[in-house]
Amino acid sequence: MNSVLLIFIDGLGIGQRNKDNPLAQIPGVAPLAVFQDEEPEIPFGGFLARTDACLGIEGRPQSASGQTTILTGVNAPQKLGFHKQGFPNQALREVIGEHSIFLQLKKLGITPNTFVNAYTPQFFNGTPRWKSATTVAMEAAEMKFRDLDDLKNDDALFHDFTNSVLIARGAENIALRTPAEAGKILAKIAGQHRFTLYEYFITDKTGHDQDFQLAERVLPALAELVRTAVENVDLKTTTVMITSDHGNIEDLSKRNHTLNEVPTVVWGRKAKETVHGIKSLADVTPAIVNLLQND
Numbered sequence: 134m135n136s137v138l139l140i141f142i143d144g145l146g147i148g149q150r151n152k153d154n155p156l157a158q159i160p161g162v163a164p165l166a167v168f169q170d171e172e173p174e175i176p177f178g179g180f181l182a183r184t185d186a187c188l189g190i191e192g193r194p195q196s197a198s199g200q201t202t203i204l205t206g207v208n209a210p211q212k213l214g215f216h217k218q219g220f221p222n223q224a225l226r227e228v229i230g231e232h233s234i235f236l237q238l239k240k241l242g243i244t245p246n247t248f249v250n251a252y253t254p255q256f257f258n259g260t261p262r263w264k265s266a267t268t269v270a271m272e273a274a275e276m277k278f279r280d281l282d283d284l285k286n287d288d289a290l291f292h293d294f295t296n297s298v299l300i301a302r303g304a305e306n307i308a309l310r311t312p313a314e315a316g317k318i319l320a321k322i323a324g325q326h327r328f329t330l331y332e333y334f335i336t337d338k339t340g341h342d343q344d345f346q347l348a349e350r351v352l353p354a355l356a357e358l359v360r361t362a363v364e365n366v367d368l369k370t371t372t373v374m375i376t377s378d379h380g381n382i383e384d385l386s387k388r389n390h391t392l393n394e395v396p397t398v399v400w401g402r403k404a405k406e407t408v409h410g411i412k413s414l415a416d417v418t419p420a421i422v423n424l425l426q427n428d
């Protein structure tokens with residue numbers, strides 16, 4: 134069976150090769166480092182689609198509307214008339230509730246699908262005030278959330294895939310993981326599902342904090358996670374993609390999101406055909422549905 138693994142990286146854009154871009158300063162960050170006016174060398178035969186995140190609407194692209202667009206194929210900023218920060222509002226929740234990729238695949242009979250990120254007991258014990266686009270999508274498609282037991286069983290990743298954030302918070306019986314260990318777990322889960330999603334957010338926080346030292350810690354580790362996942366899936370049957378909702382970390386001179394394009398990089402099955410169809414964030418879900426529908 135053919136499958137797709139999507140690794141969503143918040144706040145990763147295509148910037149200039151300069152001193153404010155940690156991707157230009159820090160070694161070992163392929164395939165995350167993509168620059169304007171330069172053809173990148175992408176490991177493992179990946180292809181790049183420089184992807185528009187502005188979606189025809191004025192202003193800086195933002196997380197809630199960008200993520201909604203990635204997860205549905207609906208141009209959410211156009212629908213709202215503006216870029217929506219943070220978490221989805223009611224209008225975006227409705228778009229996700231009707232059009233999420235999980236729901237589209239389920240209706241087509243393309244299952245099983247999964248979200249790899251583990252949720253903490255706080256999520257299960259209460260109603261969170263704010264729900265991420267993915268959480269809304271998971272609930273609307275009535276999918277199972279992974280928890281810390283799954284994490285302990287090497288059957289989930291925390292959003293910080295090394296678990297250091299969880300351990301620092303005092304979580305018990307959680308072991309530190311190397312990026313390579315996490316990448317192998319991600320590849321294993323992708324091998325058991327048709328569509329697998331993993332989300333990483335610390336890139337966006339690093340950009341808002343303009344924190345070069347944090348960038349030095351997280352970017353090589355994230356790059357290794359992605360490379361290990363690509364290396365450990367069967368690229369004849371699996372398509373691996375990374376994408377982002379807007380730029381941020383590629384310009385640490387400003388705390389804001391950027392207007393830059395974002396790198397959608399695709400490896401494996403039908404990678405080349407797939408990047409040709411991806412011009413904006415609204416093309417990601419249709420590309421994935423197309424890959425899985427035409428088995």
Ligand SMILES: [Zn+2]
Pocket residue numbers: 143144195196197199337378379
């Ligand atoms: Zn974002």
